[in-house]
Amino acid sequence: MENKHSILEMDYIERQERIALKNCGLIDPERIEEYIRYEGYQALAKAILKLGPEGVIEEIEASGLRGRGGAGFPTGRKWRSGYLAKGGEKFIICNADEGDPGAFMDRSILEGDPHSVIEAMTIAGYAIGASKGFIYVRAEYPIAVKRLQIAIDQAHGMGFLGRDIFGSGFEFDIELRLGAGAFVCGEAKALIASIEGKRGMPTPKPPRTNDKGLWGKPTILNNVETFANVPPIIRKGSGWYAGIGSEKSKGTKVFALGGKINRTGLVEIPIGTPLREVIYDIGGGIPDNKKFKAVQTGGPSGGCIPKEHLDVKIDYESLQEIGSMMGSGGMIVMDEDNCMVDIARFFLEFSVEESCGKCTPCREGTKKMLSILDKIASGEGVMEDLDYLQSLGNVIKETSLCGLGKTAPNPVLSTLKYFRDEYEAHVKDKTCPAGVCQALLEYYITEKCIGCGACKRVCPVNCISGEKKQLHTIDPVACIRCGACQEACPVDAIIKR
Amino acid sequence: MIKLTIDGIGVEVEKGTSILDAAKSVAINIPTLCHDDRLKPSGACRICGVEVEGSDELQASCTTPAREGMVIHTRSDRVAAARKQLLELIWEDHPNECLSCQKAGECTLQDLCYDYGVEAEGFAPLKVRTPLDTSNPFYTFDKDKCILCGKCVRVCEELQGESAIHFVQRGHETMISHPFEKGMAFSTCVSCGNCVQVCPTAALMPKTEEKFRVWDIEKKVRTTCSYCGVGCQLDLVIKDNKVVRVDAARDGENEGMLCVKGKFGYSFLNHKDRLTMPLIREGGVFREASWDEALDLVAGRMTEVYDHSGSDAFAAFASARCTNEDNYVLQKMMRGIFKTNNIDHCARL
Amino acid sequence: MTNSIREVIHNEVIFVIGSNTTENHPVIGAMMRQAVKNGAKLIVADPRRIPLARDADIYLPIQPGTNVALLNGMIKTILEEKLYDEEFIRERTVDFNRMAEALKDCSVAKSAALCQVSEEDIRRAARLYASSHKSGIYYAMGITQHSRGTEGVYNIANLAMMTGNVGVEFAGVNPLRGQSNVQGSCDLGGLPDVYPGYQKVADEKAKARFEASWGVQGLSREPGLTLPKMVDKALEGKIKMIYIMGENPMVSDPDLTHFEAALDNLDFLVVQDIFMTETAQKADVVLPAAAFAEKDGTFTNTERRIQRIRKALDPPGEAKADWWIINELMKRMGYQNAFANPEEIMAEIAGVTPIYGGIDYERIDSKGLQWPVKDKSHPGTPYLHRDRFTRGLGQFMPVTYTESAETADEAYPLILTTGRLLYHYHTRSMTGRIPGLNEVVGESYVEICPKTAALYGLENGEWVTVRSRRGEIKIKVKITEDIKEDVVFIPFHFADAAVNRLTNVALDPIADIPELKVAAVRIEKLA
Structure with missing residues (x-):
């Protein structure tokens, strides 16, 4: 047993490739000396003293690095457009408004290796000609905020920030801006509005932030993980980085592996690794020998991937093809006990709560979809509802203003596609096959009952009857399906059906 | 210049023109709820979505620039179906009160629901109504009838420069409000009514003394505001020889803007204190007189004074609130009949 | 106005002096704010912190009656720092040197002392105004209703001409007229x-x-x-x-x-x-x-x-x-x-x-x-003085500062200034009969700053007597931060508590405009 455990441990480590997370857990993030000891700020020195702005951009372009926030836009191309943008003042923004439920890739980097982000932003500023950067970080990450501020101060003290960095005349400074936890503020334009002190609401593109971003000036915005890849690329060269990953997507991606899986946590894998490998080799498979049902990637904007697609290679395009997305890196595994209607409801509810309320389809449409899912989950759905969900989901996708709305129906649409039978069971048979949707369950006392009365005592609505030592029964009409009886039963005589 | 095709018609427009404006240039009207030429495009309502060949999504025509070679369909089945669904979503949150709503007939939402065949049946209109905000003396705000197009917010911010109102809450709970949410009268609102003017539904409505609907309006008369010297153009909305509303004119120099006085300050016209008969003072009190009597008296006294004391005994105050024609005639009388230049007015005050 | 209303939003610099534009010409005031949002710079000079002061890049809270001093300070700055438009002065005007000569003894520091603003602020305002050929000046009764009102107007014209900001689009000398016609x-x-x-x-x-x-x-x-x-x-x-x-x-x-x-x-x-x-x-x-x-x-x-x-x-x-x-x-x-x-x-x-x-x-x-619309085919004239001034060459008029007819003294230690409100029009014969407007502002008041109020022991809403050499009125106190110390403001709309019982008839010798903007008064608590 111990042996097997260590093999698993080996797989867990060996199949990962740690670039963005390389220092996390190894160095003391509050001591710049430790960062420097692990080759910290050498990339900045190389950028300024050797490469020059053009050289930096060429390296990033050649590396094939793409945005790790989810959209996968080529970082080098973004930087080049920032470099070419006219207008004196330019800005660098680090999007540290990590908001997907269950995702904490960026948080780990900010807390474990804040200097990597600061070094990268400074390199970006040097490359495009910006002298000011902002890190938009969630106020819910107090440790990250504290360590970032310490890191900024230390970088100042060492001359990596401020005036005349490495004697080049280049000047760069970074300020923190704390977000108040609105998911939509992870959207570039809403984030910028929030930094400007306005309500965090997306505005239409064009103009793109590269041309008119913060205060109308050219602004390059990347997320934490993207930045964390920059110093190693500059230091080791684009050729090294481009050698990792798949044909179209280079490098690694960090995922937050969670849900029904043996080994939860952050994993950093070369892009293109098959999904199966992540779940079974790195994640160690499903606990309790339960059957794998689906994996949800991309957070509330992503979709559910069924087992027939387990061999998909994890990259931007492949995931999109099967109705999900890379997203920022959430990866939640579901087994046979998960109801897919319930899962879709959960993610959709998140989007409903986090919609900024600006555009009609996202504000009204997601709410409408949720009410239909509620109806289905409570056994009141009709088959027309499924068609309406499909068509409304499509309209929301094709008409919404920003990425939040455009992707909000994904959890519903992907489960409708791959798990339509579960929806139909809810609608036609009024049952929840996984036994999750409370309204469709009936608690039932089997012959195993020993008549102890424990269930009767805990029932909050007194719907259980039966003489002592006799088989008890539940009145299904009065029952509120709280499940207290099932927990109280010493002999597991109460089942859901 | 950029060439593109809209509904089979070749269009040529300048770079940077939106699809909406490109379509307008060939008389294709794309419906909108949140658009106003004077404001930065917001892309909120999404009603103006059109099909652009080669694109998966419908493109909001107000915010998408026309590009070379685009082939656009503004009225395809796909577009119409999406618009209908969006309208259904809005309608579902809207009180089903068209029968008793003063905006009926002038409501953009009502018109579009008609155009796209949205039916009230099958949807559940709001049952519990939020109380009307009547705190402002000049207009009411009905949160339930608000469709969150945001035009009021943007007019207040971009044109009026007050930013008295904004969105609060988020998602489905989003609404238009102001700090502390105590009622519009307790905001920094200056009651210019420029938001009321652009509201597509009955969410913002001018307070009126009497009820009327669009088909009760006898006429709208374009005229110039009678208050300050800006000379804003406006339409007096008339019913039963009474002004019942004032609409700002878009084609005046004011470009659809007014102030509180121009927009809401018209009820003096029908005030009971209006002078309706010539009055002659007799024994320290006024008595009513006919025009003939009053004019004969004035003409007689003036002739008397002129004959007795000459030109220098006369003076007249012209008026900065009377028309050019009125003033011209008055100075003509003073100069032409009484041969005096003793005419002045309160231009200095 | 020499120029047109819609030009406001294209101004690069807007200089508002003696005009509470957002309240008295609200739609033009709104356009000024649109211009500021477009990037225009705004200079506001007014004894009261009028709503536009909030939008201003430079706000000059000058003492009532010191317009000429302020304008002289700005002109002097432009002279000293050679910010004037030599070509315009040469081609289009006469008597520039005569004007400059008249300001020989004037200094920016002296102007600053008279206006009670800093010398640097006057210099900044002058530099900003002179920095563009799309600088528009907007003024109203705050310039004209003075015993030297005409000189204030001359000086505005001097400032505009010396910087080439008249006779061109998006600039001009723009008096805002108060009444509809x-x-x-x-x-x-x-x-x-x-x-x-x-x-x-x-x-x-x-x-x-x-x-x-x-x-x-x-x-x-x-x-x-x-x-x-x-x-x-x-x-x-x-x-x-x-x-x-x-x-x-x-x-x-x-x-x-x-x-x-x-x-x-x-x-x-x-x-x-x-x-x-x-x-x-x-x-x-x-x-x-x-x-x-x-x-x-x-x-x-x-x-x-x-x-x-x-x-x-x-x-x-x-x-x-x-x-x-x-x-x-x-x-x-x-x-x-x-x-x-x-x-x-x-x-x-x-x-x-x-x-x-x-x-x-x-x-x-x-x-x-x-106008001018000379004949049936003439298209009208959006801005005046395009190639020549009405009189030919623009005439610089030398102006030196003269203090107001009445100044504060021991008997009447406060300066009263008057004006209009957004919610009323002239003598209220119309607006006084509109319920909503009177719900917002139904009676007159005297604006006074907290410090001055404290000096007299006055509370917000208290009734006081305001007295001048010509009369007295009873009126409510409104304490506000938006007015200078030792200056009080009363709107003139109200027949009850009519402020014109207090105002001065001292006339401008050229235009016969009374000095409604400056009168010496004192405030007495009611017994």
């Missing part, structure tokens, strides 16, 4: 020295032209009396009869006690109005007039645009249009060429008024035209 009533001869179109009454040719047109003989070439002088003559008994059309001087004019005595001394007073105003109550005959919505005609706005007003309603009762009433009187006094309708009047105006030469109702049906 104050421009038109001036244009159409409602002034004692000019016929319609500013043709001098003293001019023989003009006289002949009008005699021919009107079919009369013996028009006077003697300029008439200005309003304040009329009042004096009435008191002396020389003027026996006054005809007042649509004015309420019993509230709007300075030193009301004096004015009331003058009206009481008349033999005959006729007032034509839509309401029984404070002035109408003094009349021998009151004639009921139609309001703007009840008649046809034209108004000329602050940008010289002649626009239609149209009859939308029947007047109440027997009320008649003002032109009709006068026309009837003229007929009764034997004048034959009476008018049938306003359109005929405009046709006659166009015939005798060159700047209105091309105006007829058909041409201005959908959109008004800006």
Whole structure:
């Protein structure tokens, strides 16, 4: 047993490739000396003293690095457009408004290796000609905020920030801006509005932030993980980085592996690794020998991937093809006990709560979809509802203003596609096959009952009857399906059906 | 210049023109709820979505620039179906009160629901109504009838420069409000009514003394505001020889803007204190007189004074609130009949 | 205005002095804010922190009566720092050096001391104004209602000319006219020295032209009396009869006690109005007039645009249009060429008024035209002085600072200034009868800063007596941070607590404008 455990441990480590997370857990993030000891700020020195702005951009372009926030836009191309943008003042923004439920890739980097982000932003500023950067970080990450501020101060003290960095005349400074936890503020334009002190609401593109971003000036915005890849690329060269990953997507991606899986946590894998490998080799498979049902990637904007697609290679395009997305890196595994209607409801509810309320389809449409899912989950759905969900989901996708709305129906649409039978069971048979949707369950006392009365005592609505030592029964009409009886039963005589 | 095709018609427009404006240039009207030429495009309502060949999504025509070679369909089945669904979503949150709503007939939402065949049946209109905000003396705000197009917010911010109102809450709970949410009268609102003017539904409505609907309006008369010297153009909305509303004119120099006085300050016209008969003072009190009597008296006294004391005994105050024609005639009388230049007015005050 | 309203949003620099634009010309005020959002820079000079001060890049809270000092400080800065437009001065103007010479003894520091603002702020404002050829100056009664008001206007013109900011688009010298047709009533001869179109009454040719047109003989070439002088003559008994059309001087004019005595001394007073105003109550005959919505005609706005007003309603009762009433009187006094309708009047105006030469109702049906409109094919004039000034070359007028007729002293230690509010119009004969407006502002008040209020032990909302050398009123206190120390403000709209019982009749020697913006007062708590 111990042996097997260590093999698993080996797989867990060996199949990962740690670039963005390389220092996390190894160095003391509050001591710049430790960062420097692990080759910290050498990339900045190389950028300024050797490469020059053009050289930096060429390296990033050649590396094939793409945005790790989810959209996968080529970082080098973004930087080049920032470099070419006219207008004196330019800005660098680090999007540290990590908001997907269950995702904490960026948080780990900010807390474990804040200097990597600061070094990268400074390199970006040097490359495009910006002298000011902002890190938009969630106020819910107090440790990250504290360590970032310490890191900024230390970088100042060492001359990596401020005036005349490495004697080049280049000047760069970074300020923190704390977000108040609105998911939509992870959207570039809403984030910028929030930094400007306005309500965090997306505005239409064009103009793109590269041309008119913060205060109308050219602004390059990347997320934490993207930045964390920059110093190693500059230091080791684009050729090294481009050698990792798949044909179209280079490098690694960090995922937050969670849900029904043996080994939860952050994993950093070369892009293109098959999904199966992540779940079974790195994640160690499903606990309790339960059957794998689906994996949800991309957070509330992503979709559910069924087992027939387990061999998909994890990259931007492949995931999109099967109705999900890379997203920022959430990866939640579901087994046979998960109801897919319930899962879709959960993610959709998140989007409903986090919609900024600006555009009609996202504000009204997601709410409408949720009410239909509620109806289905409570056994009141009709088959027309499924068609309406499909068509409304499509309209929301094709008409919404920003990425939040455009992707909000994904959890519903992907489960409708791959798990339509579960929806139909809810609608036609009024049952929840996984036994999750409370309204469709009936608690039932089997012959195993020993008549102890424990269930009767805990029932909050007194719907259980039966003489002592006799088989008890539940009145299904009065029952509120709280499940207290099932927990109280010493002999597991109460089942859901 | 950029060439593109809209509904089979070749269009040529300048770079940077939106699809909406490109379509307008060939008389294709794309419906909108949140658009106003004077404001930065917001892309909120999404009603103006059109099909652009080669694109998966419908493109909001107000915010998408026309590009070379685009082939656009503004009225395809796909577009119409999406618009209908969006309208259904809005309608579902809207009180089903068209029968008793003063905006009926002038409501953009009502018109579009008609155009796209949205039916009230099958949807559940709001049952519990939020109380009307009547705190402002000049207009009411009905949160339930608000469709969150945001035009009021943007007019207040971009044109009026007050930013008295904004969105609060988020998602489905989003609404238009102001700090502390105590009622519009307790905001920094200056009651210019420029938001009321652009509201597509009955969410913002001018307070009126009497009820009327669009088909009760006898006429709208374009005229110039009678208050300050800006000379804003406006339409007096008339019913039963009474002004019942004032609409700002878009084609005046004011470009659809007014102030509180121009927009809401018209009820003096029908005030009971209006002078309706010539009055002659007799024994320290006024008595009513006919025009003939009053004019004969004035003409007689003036002739008397002129004959007795000459030109220098006369003076007249012209008026900065009377028309050019009125003033011209008055100075003509003073100069032409009484041969005096003793005419002045309160231009200095 | 030399320039047009819509040009405001294209200004690069906006200099507002003596105008509370957002309250008194709200739509232009809104456009100024749009311009600021577009990136225009805004300079505001006003003793009160008016709403636009919030939007300003430079706000100069100057002492009432120091406009000329401020403008001299700015001109001096531009001279010293050589920020002027040499080419414009050379090609388009005369007497630049004379003006500069007159400022020999003036220093920016002295100006700063008089205005009670910092020298650096004056210099910054001057540099900013001079930095663009799209700098527009906007002013109103805060410049003109002073005993040296004309000099303030001269100095504004000096500033604009020396920086080449007049005679070009998106700049200009732009007085904002306060009332709907104050421009038109001036244009159409409602002034004692000019016929319609500013043709001098003293001019023989003009006289002949009008005699021919009107079919009369013996028009006077003697300029008439200005309003304040009329009042004096009435008191002396020389003027026996006054005809007042649509004015309420019993509230709007300075030193009301004096004015009331003058009206009481008349033999005959006729007032034509839509309401029984404070002035109408003094009349021998009151004639009921139609309001703007009840008649046809034209108004000329602050940008010289002649626009239609149209009859939308029947007047109440027997009320008649003002032109009709006068026309009837003229007929009764034997004048034959009476008018049938306003359109005929405009046709006659166009015939005798060159700047209105091309105006007829058909041409201005959908959109008004800006004078000068010389003939039927002339498109109107969006901005004046394009290639030459009316007089040829622009005349610099040397101006030195003179203090206001009345200044604070021990007996009257506070300076009173007056003005308008957003929610009321002139003497409130219209707005006083609109419930909503009075719900917002229903009574007068005296604005006073917290420090001065504390000095007199005054509380917000307390009734006080405000007294000047000419009279006293009882009024409520409104404490606000938005006014300078030792300065108080009272709106002039209200007949109760009429501030013009306190104001000074000291006149500007050229324009006969009374000094309504500066009077010395004291405040007394009610016993």
